[in-house]
Amino acid sequence: MKEFDLLVILAVFQEMLGPLLWLLLAIIVLGTLAFVLLLIRERGVVSRRMVFSQTLSPLGGAFALILMAKVSSSGFTDAGGPVDWLLIALVFSLGLVGSGIILYTIGGWWSILRGNKPA
Amino acid sequence: MKCEHSNIRDELFHLPDNPRRAFLLAAAASALGAAGLKPGVANAAGSKVQTQAHIVIAGAGAAGLTAAAYLAKALDGAKITLIDARKEHFYQPGFTLVGAGIKPKEYVLSSTAEYLPRGVELIEARVAEFDPDGNKVVTDSGQSIAYDFLIVATGLKLEYGLIEGMEESLIGKEGIGSIYHSPAGAEATWQAMSAFADKGGRGVFLRPATEMKCAGAPLKYTFITEDYLQRRGQRGKAEVVYNSNNKALFSVPIVSEKVRMLFQERGIQINYERVLTAIDPGRRIATFKTPEGSEEQGYDFIHVIPPMRAPEAIRNSPLPWKTGQWVDEGWMEVDKGTLRHVRYPNVFGVGDIAGVAKGKTAASVKWQVPVAVDHLVAEIAGKQSDALYAGYTSCPLITRLGRAMLVEFDYQNNLTPSFPGVIAPLEELWISWVMKTMALKPTYISMLRGRA
Numbered sequence: 001m002k003e004f005d006l007l008v009i010l011a012v013f014q015e016m017l018g019p020l021l022w023l024l025l026a027i028i029v030l031g032t033l034a035f036v037l038l039l040i041r042e043r044g045v046v047s048r049r050m051v052f053s054q055t056l057s058p059l060g061g062a063f064a065l066i067l068m069a070k071v072s073s074s075g076f077t078d079a080g081g082p083v084d085w086l087l088i089a090l091v092f093s094l095g096l097v098g099s100g101i102i103l104y105t106i107g108g109w110w111s112i113l114r115g116n117k118p119a
Numbered sequence: 120m121k122c123e124h125s126n127i128r129d130e131l132f133h134l135p136d137n138p139r140r141a142f143l144l145a146a147a148a149s150a151l152g153a154a155g156l157k158p159g160v161a162n163a164a165g166s167k168v169q170t171q172a173h174i175v176i177a178g179a180g181a182a183g184l185t186a187a188a189y190l191a192k193a194l195d196g197a198k199i200t201l202i203d204a205r206k207e208h209f210y211q212p213g214f215t216l217v218g219a220g221i222k223p224k225e226y227v228l229s230s231t232a233e234y235l236p237r238g239v240e241l242i243e244a245r246v247a248e249f250d251p252d253g254n255k256v257v258t259d260s261g262q263s264i265a266y267d268f269l270i271v272a273t274g275l276k277l278e279y280g281l282i283e284g285m286e287e288s289l290i291g292k293e294g295i296g297s298i299y300h301s302p303a304g305a306e307a308t309w310q311a312m313s314a315f316a317d318k319g320g321r322g323v324f325l326r327p328a329t330e331m332k333c334a335g336a337p338l339k340y341t342f343i344t345e346d347y348l349q350r351r352g353q354r355g356k357a358e359v360v361y362n363s364n365n366k367a368l369f370s371v372p373i374v375s376e377k378v379r380m381l382f383q384e385r386g387i388q389i390n391y392e393r394v395l396t397a398i399d400p401g402r403r404i405a406t407f408k409t410p411e412g413s414e415e416q417g418y419d420f421i422h423v424i425p426p427m428r429a430p431e432a433i434r435n436s437p438l439p440w441k442t443g444q445w446v447d448e449g450w451m452e453v454d455k456g457t458l459r460h461v462r463y464p465n466v467f468g469v470g471d472i473a474g475v476a477k478g479k480t481a482a483s484v485k486w487q488v489p490v491a492v493d494h495l496v497a498e499i500a501g502k503q504s505d506a507l508y509a510g511y512t513s514c515p516l517i518t519r520l521g522r523a524m525l526v527e528f529d530y531q532n533n534l535t536p537s538f539p540g541v542i543a544p545l546e547e548l549w550i551s552w553v554m555k556t557m558a559l560k561p562t563y564i565s566m567l568r569g570r571a
Contacts, residue, residue, distance in 0.1 A: 015561030078521030
């Protein structure tokens with residue numbers, strides 16, 4: 001199994017999340033694709049929409065932390081050492097960046113599909 | 120019951136109710152990748168070995184099922200027979216969390232059939248007789264099963280009856296708890312402990328003088344109870360006493376010392392060389408054997424951990440140690456590096472039944488089984504295996520709700536951290552708790568399926 005550490009991690013994630021794993025992977029892949037296509041179509045970043053999504057994205061980071069605390073039966077005073085703060089920062093960042101991109105992408109395609117000019 | 124768990128948990132952690140879901144677990148879970156998942160050794164070449172051999176596995180717990188999965192992957196044409204009377208499978212590393220009110224008992228319950236590898240036969244019976252001279256086992260229904268190779272994974276027996284006055288039916292009543300007993304026993308223990316944490320009083324904790332499953336669990340449950348007393352504002356009205364069977368708190372000296380420091384910090388009183396011999400539920404008195412004679416201790420809550428030894432069928436067979444410290448307890452005399460029986464080369468002992476120092480944890484199984492299977496498969500293939508088990512085991516030692524120390528060690532009492540310099544083994548960390556609550560069970564289930 002020395003050669004298949006990634007497969008092992010995938011197996012563990014599959015046990016942890018069940019079919020949800022594939023749904024989440026699909027969201028990540030399709031979301032990234034939609035984001036890239038949006039960038040190409042709009043020929044770059046629309047700064048007003050980016051600022052708007054960045055304003056809301058800390059909520060995504062906070063949501064990620066709440067979710068993490070919930071699924072691990074943790075409280076908000078449990079961090080005990082530097083690696084805990086790193087993990088908290090990592091989870092928050094994932095929520096922050098993920099929700100920022102999602103909001104930006106949804107906003108972009110929403111206006112395109114409604115036939116509006118890019119905001 | 121589920122509801123109550125969730126209420127208590129929410130009360131403690133002030134969290135909204137949410138279903139399990141998250142790709143945000145990525146960080147923790149990829150970290151856990153390494154914890155339980157250092158590479159195994161069996162079948163590294165990838166191609167299956169052709170054989171007609173009949174391999175019998177006695178016991179379908181963590182070790183038996185994992186062995187079946189590894190063998191099924193490594194061999195083609197072999198007849199693999201698992202023998203176990205119990206239909207349910209228990210995720211035993213989760214018993215502490217059930218006893219702590221963090222998880223419902225369903226969290227640790229599943230069925231053996233879910234993990235049975237394709238092509239492996241399951242006989243729902245108990246092995247009543249081991250005859251390694253005749254290369255056969257006999258079930259309690261009288262069926263005689265011959266084998267070419269035998270893997271013994273029967274686990275161990277909790278001997279509540281060896282404590283005078285103690286009965287399994289008392290668990291959850293009269294202030295008596297015992298998370299080891301079963302999923303239901305762990306849940307009943309939570310009820311008893313929670314009632315104690317609401318009132319305070321004298322909490323008595325202990326461990327048996329025999330070898331035992333997860334020697335960290337007695338300490339974890341002491342820490343958890345103390346934490347609940349704190350959180351419910353009853354710590355001032357409570358006395359928490361830990362009775363060690365010998366002169367240490369843990370077999371690894373550096374860990375023992377760390378636990379002593381934490382106990383002192385939390386005001387947990389330590390008694391050394393106390394072994395529970397009797398219990399009087401009516402009077403709530405526990406009697407301990409000490410070097411000076413017997414000693415009575417009153418309690419409002421007691422966490423009873425019974426003596427543990429090999430099942431009777433093993434003790435009555437030629438398989439146990441003939442000399443040394445494990446004669447009475449009946450653990451199998453296997454080579455500590457290969458898990459192969461020292462007198463019967465076609466017999467292996469893995470999991471709790473193996474007469475080796477340390478271990479008796481799922482982490483030990485994770486590391487023992489690939490080694491034993493590698494030797495077995497190598498012999499079938501006419502080769503030699505150099506796979507060795509160094510005694511690795513691990514214990515996410517919960518020191519309060521929300522924090523644990525990820526203690527990993529080997530036969531030589533060396534600490535063997537999976538993440539040196541990142542996750543300090545003797546530091547109380549949230550990340551270690553996250554692994555325990557989120558990552559360990561999926562890792563364990565993957566192990567049962569031979570995928571980790």
